[in-house]
Amino acid sequence: MQYQAAKAQKERARQAATAERERVRLEREMHRAAAAAAAARERMTRADAQAAVQAEREAKRLHVEAQQMRVESLNADLREELAAIDGVLESTLAVDDYVDLEKLRRVAQHPPFQSAYLVPLPPPAPVVAPPEPVFRPPVPPTGISAVFAKKKHAATTAVAQGQFEQAHAMWRAFVAQIPQQQRAAAEQHQAAEGERLRRLAGDRKRYDAECAERQREVDEENRRLDDLIGRLAAGEAEAVEEYVGIVFGxxxxxxxxxxxxxxxxxxxxxxxxxxxxxxxxxxxxxxxxxxxxxxxxxxxxxxxxxxxxxxxxxxxxxxxxxxxxxxxxxxxxxxxxxxxxxxxxxxxxxxxxxxxxxxxxxxxxxxxxxxxxxxxxxxxxxxxxxxxxxxxxxxxxxxxxxxxxxxxxxxx
Incomplete structure (x- = not known):
């Protein structure tokens, strides 16, 4: 039905194209003249007495022109309407009124599947241990001052050694926790990925159900169409009436x-x-x-x-x-x-x-x-x-x- 209606509408549009272009031109000219008249009236309020008289005259002229354009537009619309009324028989002769029922057969159109959960979650980044601390003892003093700074150097070295051992202990503790951190991250990723897959499956299930419903509706329409075609071939009254109704529609x-x-x-x-x-x-x-x-x-x-x-x-x-x-x-x-x-x-x-x-x-x-x-x-x-x-x-x-x-x- 939509196919035939579109076909008839296309023919009607072709016949009206010339009148439509003329009407658009006249309306455009009418709006241009009206805008020019409004601009002229605006200029009139700012002009001196002599200029105001001239501007008023111009505004009146442009107003008359706009009214005349309006008349031309109304007459173009009227001519188109009367021509359509007078041509109701002629217009149908240019259209094939036969309705090929087979062309009314539908095919289900399904949108592409979309889901916010299509893309897999990226795996967790590996936990990388920082570089192992290396003890670097203070440089011992040299020269005459070394005799007097030896004790101070030993104390400084002891402090540095203690700081190193503390840092190294922290490093060892961090390294020891890496396997546990990686396992926890992997388990968290696995749980999140499982939730993603569950939601993706839910979206797919809804999509498949919607596709199935669309297909069911199309199949039902095509079944009714097959039934109409069969009954029309047999000359059943209701089928003939339904077909004629499509034609008149x-x-x-x-x-x-x-x-x-x-x-x-x-x-x-x-x-x-x-x-x-x-x-x-x-x-x-x-x-x-x-x-x-x-x-x-x-x-x-x-x-x-x-x-x-x-x-x-x-x-x-x-x-x-x-x-x-x-x-x-x-x-x-x-x-x-x-x-x-x-x-x-x-x-x-x-x-x-x-x-x-x-x-x-x-x-x-x-x-x-x-x-x-x-x-x-x-x-x-x-x-x-x-x-x-x-x-x-x-x-x-x-x-x-x-x-x-x-x-x-x-x-x-």
């Missing part, structure tokens, strides 16, 4: 139409007929503006309304185009020929002003066989004439919500 209408329209349908395997109820947007939902213009005297942007005749024609054309588009989408997508005929009723939901109740006003009714419809080249037709050819019953005044008289049915 991919059908992209302009926002103003999509927001006010709806569709319901059911399939009869006995008669191989698809019955459709198509809800059109009400007439008031369709823009009745012809264009926008800037009125300098009041500094306002005013609307020019479409002539009633033009609004009437546009709405009638929309009814015709949506009807033909709906039938076309069904049969273009039904490559396996499960649907032989279509019975369609289209209308508008509104409140009956006479009784204050919600009613569905039927504006068109059509019954057509596949063979008769597929003979029509929709790229070259006039929709109203095509519906006459198909013996459709059409409202004489759809813009007034005048209901059709189809008591006798629509099949010739």
């Amino acid at each position: 991919n059908s992209i209408y302009p926002d103003v139409i999509a927001a006010h329209s709806d569709i319901d349908f059911s399939f009869s395997p006995e008669f191989r007929e698809l019955s459709i109820t198509l809800v059109f947007p009400p007439p008031e939902a369709i823009p009745a503006t012809k264009s926008f213009r800037y009125v300098r005297a009041s500094d306002e942007i005013a609307e020019t309304k479409l002539a009633q005749r033009d609004s009437t024609i546009r709405y009638a054309d929309l009814i015709n185009n949506m009807t033909l588009r709906t039938v076309h989408e069904v049969w273009e997508s039904d490559r396996n020929g499960k649907i032989d005929s279509i019975s369609l009723v289209g209308g508008v939901n509104h409140v009956d002003p006479a009784v204050g109740k919600d009613v569905f006003v039927r504006l068109i009714a059509l019954a057509v066989d596949r063979a008769d419809f597929l003979e029509i080249d929709l790229a070259r037709i006039t929709p109203s004439e095509t519906l006459k050819h198909l013996r459709a019953v059409v409202s004489k005044a759809p813009h007034r919500l005048t209901p059709i008289d189809d008591k006798k049915g629509v099949r010739g």
Whole structure:
């Protein structure tokens, strides 16, 4: 479904690209003119009297220019919207409405495994003993002074010897503790590494469980897809309806139409007929503006309304185009020929002003066989004439919500 929706959206984006670029340019010019007008007004407050008059004149000119740019932008948006409404049939002819269900098959996507405990802890550094102390006796005195310093030298040597023995004893004690320190460090490293591995295993277990759940969901979706493909091949009503629902779900209408329209349908395997109820947007939902213009005297942007005749024609054309588009989408997508005929009723939901109740006003009714419809080249037709050819019953005044008289049915 996402694949087909993206495909339809891409086509719509291509058709709107030119209008979008023009709108962006106009908006950019509008913002530039507005910014220039604001700058001019700022200069006016700092200028002397003569300069202020000139700055005010310039500010007014730039303001008018900004308003005119705004009008051009509004008109560009309006042209794009009306072109999309008028082209609802043409736009679908450029898109293949067939949905290849096999392309909806999913493959589980798993993120790479991550854990804060992936890297092994570095082993403890070996305990290195300091260099063994070496006794260095004081240098004995020489010369005449040696006779008098001999006793002092002996005392100094005794002190040095005692300090050496103390240092050497400390060194021996340190060296003796090295094996125990290394064992303690190794045991601590082993315990920390064991804790790391335990937590790593916990992270891996959670990751594997998440992958398994993703795979289970994908497998279940693919199982349902296989079931749909099988039931569709057998022509089961629910499968045909589900497939048609996917097709209609991919059908992209302009926002103003999509927001006010709806569709319901059911399939009869006995008669191989698809019955459709198509809800059109009400007439008031369709823009009745012809264009926008800037009125300098009041500094306002005013609307020019479409002539009633033009609004009437546009709405009638929309009814015709949506009807033909709906039938076309069904049969273009039904490559396996499960649907032989279509019975369609289209209308508008509104409140009956006479009784204050919600009613569905039927504006068109059509019954057509596949063979008769597929003979029509929709790229070259006039929709109203095509519906006459198909013996459709059409409202004489759809813009007034005048209901059709189809008591006798629509099949010739």
